[in-house]
Amino acid sequence: MDERRTGTAAGLAAYGLWGLFPLYFPLLEPAGGLEIVAHRVVWSLLFVALLITALRRWSLVRAAVTDVRSLLVLAGAAVLIAANWLVFVYGVNSGHVVETSLGYFINPLVSVLLGVVVFAERLRPLQWTAVGLAAVAVAVLTWDYGRPPWIALTLAATFGGYGLLKKLVRVEAAPGLLVETALVLVPALVVLGVLEGSGQGTAGEGTGHLLLLASSGIATAVPLLLFAAAARRIPLSTVGLLQYLTPLMQLAIGVFVYGEPMPPARLAGFAVVWAALAVFTLDSLRAARAAGRRAAAEQVPAAA
Numbered sequence: 001m002d003e004r005r006t007g008t009a010a011g012l013a014a015y016g017l018w019g020l021f022p023l024y025f026p027l028l029e030p031a032g033g034l035e036i037v038a039h040r041v042v043w044s045l046l047f048v049a050l051l052i053t054a055l056r057r058w059s060l061v062r063a064a065v066t067d068v069r070s071l072l073v074l075a076g077a078a079v080l081i082a083a084n085w086l087v088f089v090y091g092v093n094s095g096h097v098v099e100t101s102l103g104y105f106i107n108p109l110v111s112v113l114l115g116v117v118v119f120a121e122r123l124r125p126l127q128w129t130a131v132g133l134a135a136v137a138v139a140v141l142t143w144d145y146g147r148p149p150w151i152a153l154t155l156a157a158t159f160g161g162y163g164l165l166k167k168l169v170r171v172e173a174a175p176g177l178l179v180e181t182a183l184v185l186v187p188a189l190v191v192l193g194v195l196e197g198s199g200q201g202t203a204g205e206g207t208g209h210l211l212l213l214a215s216s217g218i219a220t221a222v223p224l225l226l227f228a229a230a231a232r233r234i235p236l237s238t239v240g241l242l243q244y245l246t247p248l249m250q251l252a253i254g255v256f257v258y259g260e261p262m263p264p265a266r267l268a269g270f271a272v273v274w275a276a277l278a279v280f281t282l283d284s285l286r287a288a289r290a291a292g293r294r295a296a297a298e299q300v301p302a303a304a
Helices: 002-019 021-028 033-055 058-066 068-093 097-119 125-145 150-167 173-183 185-197 207-233 236-242 245-257 264-303
Strands: none
Touching (some): 002 021, 002 207, 002 245, 021 207, 033 058, 033 068, 033 173, 058 173, 068 097, 068 150, 068 173, 097 125, 097 150, 097 264, 173 207, 236 264
């Protein structure tokens, strides 16, 4: 029970911190999205390297980089998460916080579709219903925006793909994050060098601004580590429920803090998404209970 409480608290903290990101990234202006992501890579690498040194986990890093398959998968994950960061920062700093929240609402359904495409998984009828409702929602929102909600779709696709690749390697959160950021360190340094050399960089605008840019390393690593701690201690069904905290917070910030519009058509699109998530969640909980009952029934003869 203590493990569950600890895991639930860690999960709430992780998703809560991610939910506050729309308030954090505007503080890094006038840095643009590309510069913010480049700083995020550099400072994340430094922070995680110090953490791994303190925890004496370098053997896990060596194991990851000497395994060619793991290294290739982590390289793909690094590209996807960097793209996710870039689109998210662009969305937040360009006044599209509501649309970014949509991306994380539909992310679970994108993950289900990736499972069908990549692993040939078979969906249950209610899962197909949820996916169908999500497609209807995207159509409604496309009509409302006058364009496909590409920010949301890109966020969902990149984060779903990132999660998929992370499932293919057995690497702990901190060593995995270190390898991922190390793989994109050179491009990040090139970006910062070009920006500073052309006078477009903002790191020299003051100590306070530089410290805020450096804090992006902590802001990146801490929620990921909390999430890893939660995933080890609580059932995936609980993790699945907690993940909706992030887009709910982002949606509230977009509407009530930044005053982004929520016309009736857009609200209808979000309502269809929430209906899809309700169907998906109920089906997942029912499947988890059924699996638990089967496992308990199988243990009875063994105990006897």
